[in-house]
């Protein structure tokens with residue numbers, strides 16, 4: 001396979017200058033159905049994090065978009081990059097052109113992707129703890145970004161995201177995030193119904209992200225502390241943010257969308273019954289969020305084998321009730337007696353692709369979408385719930401955004417460096433910082 005050198009200076013100039021010229025017009029808003037886009041220039045993709053979702057997200061982009069090509073990959077090991085190239089190369093003829101020299105490894109491999117002048121757009125799908133810094137550096141490097149959720153796991157990362165959002169708007173580069181429900185038709189239509197008054201005024205809501213478990217990876221011989229923690233990243237809060245941030249952020253994001261923004265405070269509880277001793281994660285959390293106007297959200301997430309799963313969102317209004325089912329379960333509105341008055345179907349697989357179409361269309365139209373703040377707000381809403389539960393305190397949005405010093409990212413990150421032993425939070429003992 002050939003490395004791609006930029007043989008089309010006009011193309012590159014177009015992708016950069018049209019974006020810069022017109023970005024403020026639509027920045028921060030979702031641009032749907034940009035069929036009118038004039039430009040069809042090739043968009044060249046680099047990917048950082050070639051695991052399950054990285055491969056899936058890239059597959060979605062290559063499936064839905066014409067004239068896109070993946071040209072570089074970074075993961076911790078070469079084998080992951082090669083695997084991604086092999087899997088997607090077989091599926092997408094002509095759209096996978098990763099030279100051997102464009103497979104980068106190690107903790108600084110992502111920087112090689114950002115330095116590559118052939119890369120227009122970078123997909124980030126590493127463990128979330130890396131995300132704020134990776135996004136910020138990508139924006140500085142002038143790249144368009146697709147960032148998987150959550151985009152931060154602590155207030156320090158949130159502030160990095162806000163700065164990166166502003167910088168991308170200034171530079172006219174796009175940032176789309178992996179909160180696919182924002183692009184799923186039954187979610188979009190249900191939120192529109194609610195906004196249009198179909199359930200009257202919102203009083204309260206319940207939202208659940210309850211399942212039967214998640215993977216755990218045992219330490220292998222000769223692994224350093226850092227290497228093991230990244231290998232088993234889900235179970236370290238600095239890397240995953242715990243279940244409420246890593247997974248449940250999907251439904252928290254949907255609730256922020258319904259409520260029109262972030263909550264004012266959170267109070268909650270939870271614990272761990274079934275996690276392996278070395279996991280830092282809790283396996284259940286129950287959080288009461290209060291949104292402006294004294295609207296409450298009762299939120300629950302759980303990963304306990306043998307328990308009953310539930311992934312639903314229910315919004316109670318003065319006139320009716322909106323039910324938004326996760327995945328492809330559809331939405332409906334009932335009156336207060338339970339009679340269905342409005343249904344809508346929607347497929348998550350379409351939403352996963354739509355986010356990549358919107359991103360590429362927006363770049364080509366010179367109207368890059370910048371939606372990082374919205375997803376950073378939802379990620380921090382998850383963190384707000386986690387901090388309230390971990391400490392046992394009522395915690396406000398204002399405290400977390402303006403005063404909290406919580407910064408989980410290691411001061412010096414090195415592959416062989418020792419890391420503190422895992423510890424899990426204990427309400428009443430874990431400090432609010």
Ligand SMILES: NC(=O)c1ccc[n+]([C@@H]2O[C@H](COP(=O)([O-])OP(=O)(O)OC[C@H]3O[C@@H](n4cnc5c(N)ncnc54)[C@H](O)[C@@H]3O)[C@@H](O)[C@H]2O)c1
Pocket residue numbers: 048049050051052053054074075076077080106107109110125126127128130148149150178179180230246247
């Ligand atoms: N939108 C969705 O529905 C959805 C679904 C699944 C996962 N995700 C998100 O995608 C992200 C990845 O999850 P996953 O399930 O693919 O995990 P995974 O463990 O399968 O993949 C992560 C990959 O990142 C690599 N990696 C780790 N640190 C890295 C670094 N510093 N630089 C480069 N590569 C690094 C790992 O080696 C691994 O290959 C998470 O943020 C997760 O929440 C989103």
